[in-house]
Amino acid sequence: MQKEIEITIAPEHVTNEQIILQHLAKGLKVEISTIKQHKVLKRSIDARSRKVIYRLQVRAYIDENPIIEGNTINYQKVTSDKTVLIIGAGPAGLFSALQCIENGLKPIIVERGKDVKQRRRDLAAINKQGLVNTESNYCYGEGGAGTYSDGKLYTRSNKRGDINKVLQIFVQHGADQDILIDARPHIGTNKLPQIITAIRETIQNAGGEVLFDSKLTDLIIEEGKIKGIVINQEQELLANSVILATGHSARDIYELLHKKNILIEAKPFALGVRIEHPQQIIDSAQYHCDTRSDFLPPAYYSMVEQVKTRGVFSFCMCPGGIIAPCATDLNEIVVNGWSPSKRNNPYANSGTVVQVTLDDVQGYDPLRMLKFQSEIEHLAFDAGGGNLVAPAQRMIDFVQNKLSIDLPKNSYLPGVKSVMLDNILPDFVSQSLRSALPIFGKKMKGYYTNEAILVGVESRTSSPVRIPRDKETLQHPQITGLFPCAEGAGYAGGIVSAAIDGINCANAVLNN
Template sequence: MPTTIEIKLPPAELQNAAALRRAVSRQGKIPEADIADVTVNRRSIDARGANPVYRLRVDVWRSGEEIAPESPPDFNLRDVAEAPPVAIVGCGPAGMFAALELIELGLRPIILERGLDVRQRRRSLRAIQQDGTVDPDSNYCFGEGGAGTYSDGKLYTRSLKRGNYLKALQALVAHGAQENILIDAHPHIGSNKLPGVVANMRQTILDHGGEIRFGHRVDDLEFTDDVQALIVTGADGQSYRLTAAAYILATGHSARDIYALLHRRGLQLEAKPFALGVRIEHPQPLIDRIQYGQEQREENLPASSYKLVTQVRDRGVFSFCMCPGGLVVPAATAPGEIVVNGMSLSRRDSPFANSGTVVAVELEDLAPFADHGVFAGLALQQSVERAMFDSGDGSQRAPAQRLTDFVKGRLSRDLSDTSYIPGLHSAPLHHLLPACIYQRLQEGVQAFGRKMRGYYTEEANVIGTESRTSSPVRIPRDRQTYQHPQAASLFPCGEGAGFAGGILSAAMDGQNVARAVAAKVKS
């Protein structure tokens, strides 16, 4: 059995095998001459001291010990072409991982995805970036792989106990993701790499008898005491009826039409807390200097990140989806709205750093939208997104202020350089945001500046609006069976149902729901 040891290395020695052995030996437990092999199983950056270091958790084998080779995981996939069908609405991480799990369990997934496959989806992204044209069915949120595919591919989650975290990571590696995601404390694939991984996952599903229908949108469902069928509009514009042994709803946090459909059919929904705010973009070298204490970042260190949180008037104000070396992208899902998100490529080599900076919105904050009932949070989201759009020229140019002007409540005469391709225009975000959001952001970013000296600077742009952090609606389900309380065959899943908050947590939720479906169908 190996001995597990915690060590640290300077960045320049991270890839040096001899330095790794010396660091192990310095721990005093194993002489260097007795070390047969060292395997890193966890790594993270510690920049708290004067010089950043890598902290590593390693397994060490002594001379004479048998080194057990790592065997690739066996996913036990089988041919399910003739198995009972399970319909999955949505081809994001929750839907795709549910499909893979169903195949392992001997059921046939049929995925309905309103958007396009990852390759064709690029045209939709080009249209919104360059022409300001929003396709309501194919965009940064809708399409194969879901919102995470073209908005960064970060895999960090704190929800390790919600499911089989390692299995989800191993599945991504098996389909082409880099192996370092298995050991990094904050794993990341990148929006240039993840589409290939997603395409490989699609092929696995198809090769084992599953089916994926792109450009197929669920417009209605037959419901009495349970869901009897889905009414689907296909890519050819023709409507058809789809029946299955069970129905998994994995539609993501922006499928507002699905919430409206369920409500129309009398299926219970719940309002839930969410967060809303802005995206703040700094020059990446500035963030590097603050975090690493180096005038110029050492070449063996990655673009630095940050995570900031404070409390302002009983509400959390926090950074969200921080993208070091990244880009700000337009994430609207319908014409007439401005929504922004962040992404980065695998190398994280953009000269900019950006992060969502948002305020927690609790149910009591939705009183001005009480007439909308369970959709009060959606109404707040939409009102802000439309205000941002109406402040501009009808394109996807986003309203922005310099960070210092934002805090002082004044219009910026000019703006800093940006990664946001459609462009920015100076606008009074302090008026466009609800007062309860703006005032907390105003205090919150000043607190961030005190925690992280140099963060509060006129070099940073504040860009509106970061509104799709999570769904403001939950589709309820039983904690044990994962079934909707009014429909035994309906299984809400992932971010859109209000039970996940990122790629990995959605993937694990998809796995859990698939197992619950199998338990019902095979009972």
């Protein structure tokens, strides 16, 4: 007999099998000896009261042993009879390639950047010298933006596809089993590159191809049908199906589509700053303590507030994390955040952003939101003075409209410069943040403090352009065989949702 039950347990006992058994027996009103095995299905922290606990959803096997189910996918060899071109080797591209192989199709991934190993040199140049390689950076290259910016796997995309399948594939390629049960699964920037490499090797071993340093520069279209692509201005690759999974920062792709009169649409996005606190402040507030227990991870938070008609919200929160320079072009500042698997850095950071609507940027140009985004990033670069030095301000100084005399120690390696952020951010963004931050401070003790630093700008929360597609076939309404996919097309937001959309597009290719 199998029974599922939720139990609560102290943090220091969360991995103690004997104590878990005692809680199960008590909750199920059975003898411990009758519980042959148990399996933790979900695990989450509940810090709503002063006594922090773990909540475990557990399946108990009473007087029976579980049937061991194999979750490993065996990828069979594919031939070149049916080829699918996949543009981009981010999570959408990689998972669409795996699904193509499952479907008996041969994927060829075309990636403008380098493999994960080669990317490291370019990231070091960004962090230490402020030098941006426009084809290899935090956003471009194998694994996409997520590879070196955290590997957070939390998603609300339950209705879009099989989240568990995505997590199982990560585990199959080296991720910790804990991601299958944690409420907020996280791999960590230090571990994700090896996992991405293993996924690529699976694709290649099954007969798929991955082409690096291969930039899409044109689409070959005849009579409304895709026939192939051009890479690096010279090489043609022919196929009747192209999955466009280029991510939210590949501005040249939007410009190419617009130049070829292929329908694209302006899309709302969010804009703001990345806010960093000492992790101890967040731990103390969330866990109601002076010092965090060794049995608890660095604390997480999520904030949202409606300021008049605009939403202000935290985004991509990184406990024990680092603020990273994520520009993809010269003379722009873009910041993001990441955490190692142990989340053991002394700072906590989160994007804190304001909704930008289509009405905020007047006109009919489908690229107008992208241009607006770019203008803010260039203003931030100019304010910082170059070398990816980022404009910054202490939190209370920002709210009180004061220039910070000095700035707190922080994790942003290229460096920060004290600047009035009002000179960079649009007035409606500044005023919305100025209203929301003190309210956030009332919701979480210690949040509203001058020990916190605001670093600008957080501008790549999502794509400012949507590439439309048919709801049923997932093809572009004008181009048969072109499948806009994931974040770059405006249909995903994060690693797991992008992976799911990649899987869905691969299945759409098969169905069509």
